[in-house]
Amino acid sequence: MNKKYIQLAAVCLAVLPHLTQAQVALKSIGVGASYWQPSLDYWNNNSILTAYNGGKGAKLSGAVMPTASIEMALAKGLSAGVRAGYWKQSAESALSIAGIDRTEKLTLSIIPVSLDLKYSFAKSSTETVKTTDKAGQVTETVKTKLPSLIPYIGVGLSRYFIKNDYSRQVVANPGSVTESQAGNNYGIQVFAGVEKKLVKMLYVALDARYHLGSYNQGVGTETTSTPQKVSLNGLEVGLSLRVKFAD
Helix, strand or coil, X not given: CCHHHHHHHHHHHHHHHHHCCCCCEEEEEEEEEXXXXXXXXXXXXXXXXXXXXXXXXXXXXXXXXXXXXXXXEEECCEEEEEEEECEEEEEEEEEEECXXXXXXXXXXXXXXXXEEEEEECCCCEEEEEEEECCCCCEEEEEEEECCCEEEXXXXXXEEEEEEEEEEEEECCXXXXXXXXXXXXXXXXXXXXXXXXXXXXXXXXXXEEEEEEEEEEXXXXXXXXXXXXXXECCEEEEEEEEEEECCC
16 A cells, blocks of 8 residues: 555554544635646646647646535544535647548546545633623623634545546548546645625635645557556635535
């Protein structure tokens, strides 16, 4: 087993004793959008894309990714949740090889699903509110008040579902093809962010994550295939709206 996954398991085991007395409850649900730019080093540096655009090459750059999440409160400041997104990018070009004209297009889709463990630094304060009834009797009510900004940090065990679609359209000659490949692999996300309350139960969050992962891409001819490692490492930054049911 990869060393980084062993380290993540050790972190989870360290907090497990604190969860035995936890009262699990739905904390929040959220939707958002973020910009993620995975490295994709093989595709951008060594693949067929280097021949695109008249030999100038093409790259799969970053893209805006819609996200959705659900979070469960475990203990004070500690929560667990599931978060998923959908990332997609394409590169295409007209090519002429040995006098044969063709158009190629590669579309790469990634669905990152992460099981997150998060700690929020929400130091609440108390406020005493006095009310007087018609009889002149004073009643004191103690209310809990959360800070306007709530920072948090966390780590997630991720699974990346990968699909690429390749098409080649040959002009006035045989050889047009359409192919699809799919697979998945594990990785890690580390993240930090801050939440701000907008109105009752509705919060906005700014979140920054760094993805650590990769997958193997089979590359070859009709008779042989060689695995090429493709890095998914890269920064993701985004905004989300969250409806919070518990602190």
